[in-house]
Each structure stands twice: as structure tokens, then as C-alpha cells.
Amino acid sequence: MNLAEYWNICTQVLWDETYIEGLEELFRKYKVTSILDVAGGTGFPSIQLSQKGWGVAYVDGSSEMVEFFQKRCKGLSLIIPTYHLSWQNLDRLPGKYDAVMCRGNSLIYSDSWGGDLNPARVLSHIKAALTAFHAKLKGGGILYVDITNRSEFEKPQPVTECIAGKKVEGKTVDITWTFSHDEERKVRKWLSNSTIGDKTCTFGSDSYLMTPDELRDLLIEVGFSVVQEIIVPGESVYTSFLARK
Numbered sequence: 116m117n118l119a120e121y122w123n124i125c126t127q128v129l130w131d132e133t134y135i136e137g138l139e140e141l142f143r144k145y146k147v148t149s150i151l152d153v154a155g156g157t158g159f160p161s162i163q164l165s166q167k168g169w170g171v172a173y174v175d176g177s178s179e180m181v182e183f184f185q186k187r188c189k190g191l192s193l194i195i196p197t198y199h200l201s202w203q204n205l206d207r208l209p210g211k212y213d214a215v216m217c218r219g220n221s222l223i224y225s226d227s228w229g230g231d232l233n234p235a236r237v238l239s240h241i242k243a244a245l246t247a248f249h250a251k252l253k254g255g256g257i258l259y260v261d262i263t264n265r266s267e268f269e270k271p272q273p274v275t276e277c278i279a280g281k282k283v284e285g286k287t288v289d290i291t292w293t294f295s296h297d298e299e300r301k302v303r304k305w306l307s308n309s310t311i312g313d314k315t316c317t318f319g320s321d322s323y324l325m326t327p328d329e330l331r332d333l334l335i336e337v338g339f340s341v342v343q344e345i346i347v348p349g350e351s352v353y354t355s356f357l358a359r360k
Contacts (some may be wrong), residue, residue, distance in 0.1 A: 116316045119157050119183035124311055126159040127283045128290060134349025135163045138259075141347060141357070142169065145257050147213040153202060153248060154221035158184045165195050172196040172212070174205070202244040205251055215248045217260045220353050222330070223303065223322040234301040237323040245337045252360040258339065261353035262330050263303065272296050286312035296324055327354045334358045 138160060142150065148170055152161045155173035157180060165171045173195050175181050181199045188195055198208060202225065226240040248258050267274055273295035281288045290309045297304070306319040327344065334342045339358035347355050 116311065116314055117179065118318060119177075119179050121307075121309070121311070121316055121318060123157040123159070123183070124283050124286075124288060125290065126157065128278055128281045128288055129352050130159070130349060132349075134347065135160055135167070137348035137350065138164065139167065139169070141259065141345075142214060145214070147257065149210075149212045150214045150216055151208070151212040151251055152216045152218075153205065153244075153251075154217045154219055155184060155197075156180050156219060156221070158187050160218075161195060162187060162191065162193060165193055166191070172198070172208075174198045174200050174208070176201040202247050203240070205247040208251065211251055211253045211256070213253055213256050215251055215256070215258045217244075217248060217258070218353070218355075220261060220263055222260060222262060223325050224320065225323070232302060232321040232323070234323055238301075241323065241325070242333060242337060245333055249338050249360055254360060256360045258334070258358040258360075259355065260330070260334075260358065261350070261355045262325060262327055263354070264352065265327050265354045267294060268296070268326055283311075288312075298324065301325075327356070330356060 150164065150169060150171045151174065152171060153174045155161055155175040161171045161173050173184060175184070178199060181197065185197060200207060222241055222244065225244050226237055252258065273293050276292045277290065279289045288309070288311050290307065293306045295304045301324045303322050303324040305322065308317050331342050334356065339360060341359040343357050345355050345357045
């Protein structure tokens, strides 16, 4: 099982229709009609939003994720504008959007997924990514971005989370995630050991260790005028922020 297949299963375990409805409520509140999902991944929640009539465009820097997403769209007879781009190249996209969405705790993996992590370099790339998101918004547009749950910083390290016995696509899914923080180096380690049906899979990666408060400060620093931590119904995995241009 590759990472795209694994994460597609995880999204079905972690979020349900309540979360999609929560996002819709948020977008309606701010009169959003066009959405740029800059961490598109396997297609959640862009596919679900598109099926409900929202105008969504998809971006991801991983060829594996883009290929998986395109196969899903083909199988569902969906046409969603799709771009295989890194965040530093978002300026190549035409037009601007009412909303930019960067979810799934993707931001902290900027330029670090699957490679050697240089925290100072990653932080500079996170700032550049937020600046790029700001630039792709129309005046008054909103950024919806999430990050490591605030509660994770309040628990003794390492933190282990387990979800067992979920049924997805006819298979029983047991997920165990372990997180550890190296506060001196500003590194967060993630290790996943999961059983999906008769398959056992292990994934892991390092990322930049960023608290929700640090993200709020960065959003203000790059030019967002209103930044607030928000609660979206159905989202209990990550801490969410809304930032207005």
C-alpha cells in the first residue's frame, strides 16, 4: 500500500459528512464561490465539495497524489482543474480565488516530506507558502488552514493515538500514530503503524514543530488582516484558523 492509498483510507476514518457540512457553512458565511485547495492530496475534501456544486481547483506537489486524485476523478466522472505545482510556484496559476484551503496539517511538511529536515529552511519555506496563499486570494478572500492540534503540545511526549475497529471499504482499519517533539531542534516526528484488512503498513516523516500560536503570528506577519482560531464541526484532529486578506 502506497502513501496515497493509505491516506485515502485515513481520511475516511478521521472525517465524515459533518466536516464537509462544516466547511460548506464556513464558505457560505464568507460568500465564497471559488476555492483553491493547495494541499489537495488524495482529493479530500475537494471531491466532496465539487460533488456538492462548489467551484474547486486542486493543487499538489506530489506526482503520486496527483495521479491518485486524477484516477478518482475519472472514476467519478468529475472534472476539477488540477495542477501539479509546488507552493512556491502558485504564481503560475491563472486568476485569484475567494478562498484558499490548506488542510490536513500539510503546512508543516513544506519542503520536508520524505527528506532531510532543515528546520530553519523549512520555516522560511512555510513563510513563503503563506505569502503565496495570500497572493492567490481576491481582496477580502479567506485562507482556511489547519495545524497540529493544540492539545498535542499539552501532553507528555511521546503522544500515541489509536483508532481501532473502523470499517472502510469493507475492511477493518486499526490505526496507531505516535508523535514526538524535539523542541530544541523544532522537529516533530510522526510514525504510523496501521492494519488495513490483511495488510500492515508503516509510514513516518519529520516535520517542522510549529504551535498554533506560532502559526497565528506568521499569518499576521505575511499580511493577513484578520486571523482567528475557529472551530469547524466535524474537525477534531487539527486546530483550524481562518485568515482574511
